[in-house]
Amino acid sequence: MTGRVVALVANPTRAVYAALIATLAIGWALVAFDGGTFTLNDLVGIQQRSAALGIVAIGQTLAILAGSLDLSVAYLISLVSLVAAETMAGQSSNILTAVVVALGVSALVGLVNGVVITKLKVHAFIATLGVALVIRGVLDHLYDGPAGRVPVEFQQLGYSRVGPVPVAAILWAAVAVGVWFLLRRTRFGNRVYAVGGDVEVARLSGVRTDRVVIAAHVLCSLCAGVAGLLLASRLGAGAPTVGTDGGYDLESIAAVVLGGTALAGGRGGVAGTVGGVLLLAVLDSVFNQLEVNSFFKDVVRGVVIVVAVAVYARRTGRRAS
């Protein structure tokens, strides 16, 4: 029995789903004890809540797997929401243009991140922090508050459901499956793991490591762009603080490592990240049901993240040294 528990915990992806199920059960019991019920509506709420963070975290997974990380996603999300909402300007005929422009801006930011990291050899932490500051400056300079307007057709993205499943969650699932396919079934995916595992070995075995890192960053920023579009559709407008208010930069990194992806790169994957995001969302929802103080929530989150990573670290055993 204990052996089975150990085996369960030994795989981070399985561990995070075990934790997810346990949290759901405990949460359900606590809520019931509190006199409430966990309804279908709450499940819909959980999906709605997780979609934006989920999509950002999928992108972040790519960057982290490649041995990098991206601190610029939060400001990029704000920027994309504004670019999209202003381009749409309330006209449904502008939706396609707006989506293309928004994703173009995202890809460009990702390209800059990747090039600065690989060609200028700037540490990813500093490179993406610097790019984040540049975007922040641009945002503060150009925008005073919410701007632009999202036509009602585009708002469907953030509000509609297919049966009990919100369209936003379907979008998230699609992005997750797409990136999973990319990582597990394509040569590019193998290279991402190779570069993140050991960049020198990858280079010696003929991988163009710079290209892989740049591509990972472009995809990461595109995911942030999709999240920005989703948030714009939820808010009905673009907002210069929507990304930072949500804390999507550090929170997405937290979700990725919670899902068992190694921060150093090369190990982990999309499935774990999805579990990590859901775990955070379920915690959120349970705390919401119990009307727990938001500061207590931060404490629990911090503990959960550190404990999870400590548990995963045991699995990897002693360090190579």
Next chain:
Amino acid sequence: MRRLLVAVAALALAAAGCASDLPPTGASAQPSAAPATSAAASEAASAGTGEQSDFFVQADYDAQLAMRTQTAEGPGDKPWEQAIAPQMVDTAKYKKDGPYHLCFSNAAVNNPWRQVGWTTMQEEVALHKEIKEFTALDAEGKDDKQISDIAELQSKGCDALIISPNTTATLTPAVSGACPEVPVIVFDRGVETDCPVTFIKPIGGYAFGADGAEFLIEKVPAGGKILALRILPGVDVLETRWSAAKVAFDKSQLQVIGVEFTDGDAAKTKSIVSDYIARHGKIDGVWMDAGATAVAAIEAFEDAGVPVPAFVGEDQQDFLQKWKDGNLTAVAPTYPTYQWRTPIIAALKILKGEEVPKMWNLPQPKITQENLGTYLQPNMPLLHYALCGCESMPGFPGKWGGK
């Protein structure tokens, strides 16, 4: 490209008539862009106040300034029940028997003003036996969370929903969506739809800003140098404060030597003011759009060894104490925290079928040299706001951290 296709597919799905939680009135909401056309272009750039804010609306400005002198209706000793120039709406259709379940979607509890207000609201709830349940969700300052919170509360069987929106434009669709389901009460910041049963607010930002500016114009001799400190741009309730002050300064003989953003941070405020003192030598007046960092700004003068000039603060105890101790020339416009009592009272009135004002304008007093003594409460915490209207509540002063 894949994502683009996914997005398009999602839209197609939605268009195909799948279930939608989208508020039905979403499309008819006012455009979120501020009515920039109504903003009078600044002819007084020489006064140093810059362009007029995009948020400035002349009609609202005129109405608020007029309200300052109008008498409020209602019990004089309970300003949170008073209303200025109320236009009553019938609420018979919401009438139902108690006990009631009230719900509240709160933008955040992340600053002392909201902290005092939130405590006051909880104590107000405790006063009413007919409230059997009070469900409150804290959006932690996140628009997206508040949208989800409002949706979640609609499924909780609330009899009335109170909303304190985090942002005006971006919360409008969510509020519009809640209106058909449950009587909605909005307070503090507004939304761009008139679907809520009542919108509760003190007179507003224009009156706040004008109160401070007019005081400086009266106290500071012509040609005097004014430093204006703002928290951050783009928040409607703060933009209106500055825009009204700008109108007043432009008409005056005063010289505005700088308009700076402090992020509401005490250290940054103090640094900015110190820099201005070093550069300009003498400053004759300081205007602020919120008083939370007023004491830090005053300290910059003290530390520089120069007299503290005429000051505009707010009703926080630390400022009032400094004002009395330093015998300052000062005024404190207020944005009273007693407005957190009103939504509970309004909800109960609505559920009992009593009429309420469509726009519930609460009185917005200012603290002057004459009435400073009434509002200074040395037993209360330094960050407490004096106009909580909570002195007669059972939990006072302990619940607010007082002794």
Next chain:
Amino acid sequence: MKRAIPIFVVLAGLLVAIAAANPFFLEPAGFLAFLKRVAPLAILAAGQYFVIVSGEFDLSVGSLVTVEVVVAARLIDGDEAMTWPVLALLVVIGLLVGLVNGLVTTRLRVPSFITTLGAMLILSGAVFLWTGGAPRGALSQGFRVFGREGVWAVAILAVVVVAAVLLMRADFGRTLVAAGDNEKAARLSGVRVDRVRVFAFMLSGLSAAVAGILLGGFAGVSAQVGQSLEFQAITAVVLGGVVLGGGRGHVVAAIAGAFTLEALFTLLNLHGISGALEYAVQGVIIIAAVAVGGLRLPALRLTPSKV
């Protein structure tokens, strides 16, 4: 030390530019005011340097500064007699948080980025859970003196600089750099890598306590007091030519990085590029500084625990 030369050249250039734009800067009072303003960040940069040079990160210092100030205000609550006991407690809190960060990172093998990110959430959550969302209470005049009177702030800064230099010249400094440079080699040669790293985290926690005392003293209690200081401190250290990933860089250069950052803010302010574009300029400069300094060095060493 050779790596550090550019930062001193840049700093000197910035100081000359400030003096040219604002002659008041050259007067004793003006320069003292500048030093007073730099002191907290410079002290944080010194603390962060120890952690970074040993190959780790400390993202918790910003929250820790807020915790220190908020705790001080609530416990002192205007009572002068509480000043010294609370000051002592703050130092203990700083060391303790550093100790926990260090132990979790070294013993439980959690990457320091995650350890200190968790600590950041826990600290800010816990302190506002305790005070109900916003600061309560007030600092005493005796407490405020350290941050309000420039002489004190400068004296404390001087002590920190001297202590940091002495520490780096002692055995501790050498082993710290060795641990960050090549962990495996350091272990093989008998360096107690874990122990020096824990000590580095404790120094960082201590620096946050001292910075908190200065910042709280300067402008009083505020919930935002520590906001984004962790990123500023890391930026300052990196500007000073210290390499993320460990093993390279000098503590004086890291402190000079803090001076440079603050001088840059001051200069931008003097030229009216405040607020909005300030961030953009800052972002470009950080990237440029690291790109220029690191062109010959291997990049992408995110965490030392890379297997």
